[in-house]
Amino acid sequence: MTRPAPASGREGSAAETVLRADGLSRHFGGLRAVQDVSFSVYAGEILAVIGPNGAGKTTLLNLLSGVYRPSAGRLTLLGRDVTRASMEARCHAGLGRAFQIVRPFGEMTVHENVTVGALFGTPGMRLPQARELAWSLLVRTGLAAQADRPAHELTLLQDKRLEVTRALATQPKVLLLDEVMAGLRPAEAQEAVALVRSVRESGVSVLFIEHIMPVVRDLADRVVVMDQGQVLAQGTYREVTAHPQVVAAYLGSDAELGAALGETGAGDAPAGTVRA
Numbered sequence: 001m002t003r004p005a006p007a008s009g010r011e012g013s014a015a016e017t018v019l020r021a022d023g024l025s026r027h028f029g030g031l032r033a034v035q036d037v038s039f040s041v042y043a044g045e046i047l048a049v050i051g052p053n054g055a056g057k058t059t060l061l062n063l064l065s066g067v068y069r070p071s072a073g074r075l076t077l078l079g080r081d082v083t084r085a086s087m088e089a090r091c092h093a094g095l096g097r098a099f100q101i102v103r104p105f106g107e108m109t110v111h112e113n114v115t116v117g118a119l120f121g122t123p124g125m126r127l128p129q130a131r132e133l134a135w136s137l138l139v140r141t142g143l144a145a146q147a148d149r150p151a152h153e154l155t156l157l158q159d160k161r162l163e164v165t166r167a168l169a170t171q172p173k174v175l176l177l178d179e180v181m182a183g184l185r186p187a188e189a190q191e192a193v194a195l196v197r198s199v200r201e202s203g204v205s206v207l208f209i210e211h212i213m214p215v216v217r218d219l220a221d222r223v224v225v226m227d228q229g230q231v232l233a234q235g236t237y238r239e240v241t242a243h244p245q246v247v248a249a250y251l252g253s254d255a256e257l258g259a260a261l262g263e264t265g266a267g268d269a270p271a272g273t274v275r276a
């Protein structure tokens with residue numbers, strides 16, 4: 001499936017759909033944590049998923065990566081139905097994930113940690129090849145100087161770099177990021193933003209969950225807003241932050257985020273393409 005490229009400065013060419021959710025739902029007993037969620041991630045795109053606490057963002061990420069099976073709906077990765085596929089099968093099919101809480105193998109070196117990611121991500125990859133791939137990725141993500149240090153010695157920002165590098169070592173076409181900016185100081189968050197941009201430049205699409213609105217504004221080509229398990233709006237940052245229901249959802253739940261929305265001057269923005 002193709003459509004015009006997202007609003008990211010690459011208009012004029014058609015963009016391939018790399019990940020497509022159709023009517024994804026996940027219920028826990030009577031609780032509809034995710035309800036009939038549909039969206040696409042396009043090649044070369046950075047897509048943010050935002051929403052107030054409890055909106056269903058993490059559950060959605062768990063549905064995408066295969067931690068949970070959906071109660072209903074369908075997930076397509078690079079044209080292939082992966083709705084029932086295991087986490088491992090999704091990883092091998094091109095889906096990578098980096099977690100908010102980083103859990104490297106602390107006693108292993110940084111280079112060994114990434115090598116494990118490479119071996120896991122590509123069945124049949126030989127050790128020398130995995131070590132070489134790990135090294136090239138560490139150079140790219142700015143961790144080469146730490147390559148021989150035990151992972152437990154890293155700073156929080158370096159930990160996050162390692163988490164992203166390990167995920168990249170599985171050679172994904174789409175990378176899922178779960179609040180990777182959490183806990184970072186503003187200057188560190190800027191470095192992490194640059195890292196995510198470089199991931200995209202390397203040809204990997206990115207879907208990220210984030211609470212820090214300036215990061216969403218700076219990084220996302222498009223934004224999917226969730227509330228109470230459903231998609232409230234999707235569009236560019238300006239479009240979704242101009243959407244009255246989005247503003248209401250945030251102001252009703254989180255004053256800080258509401259203020260962040262206000263700071264965009266969103267009331268002036270056109271809301272024409274936002275779908276509620």
Ligand SMILES: Nc1ncnc2c1ncn2[C@@H]1O[C@H](COP(=O)(O)OP(=O)(O)OP(=O)(O)O)[C@@H](O)[C@H]1O
Pocket residue numbers: 028031032033051052053054055056057058059060
């Ligand atoms: N394993 C589970 N069992 C039961 N309920 C769950 C489970 N996981 C999530 N929920 C519920 O589903 C709803 C959505 O939770 P989820 O963690 O996906 O939201 P979120 O948008 O990621 O929130 P936050 O921003 O606070 O992390 C919440 O009401 C939560 O309590």
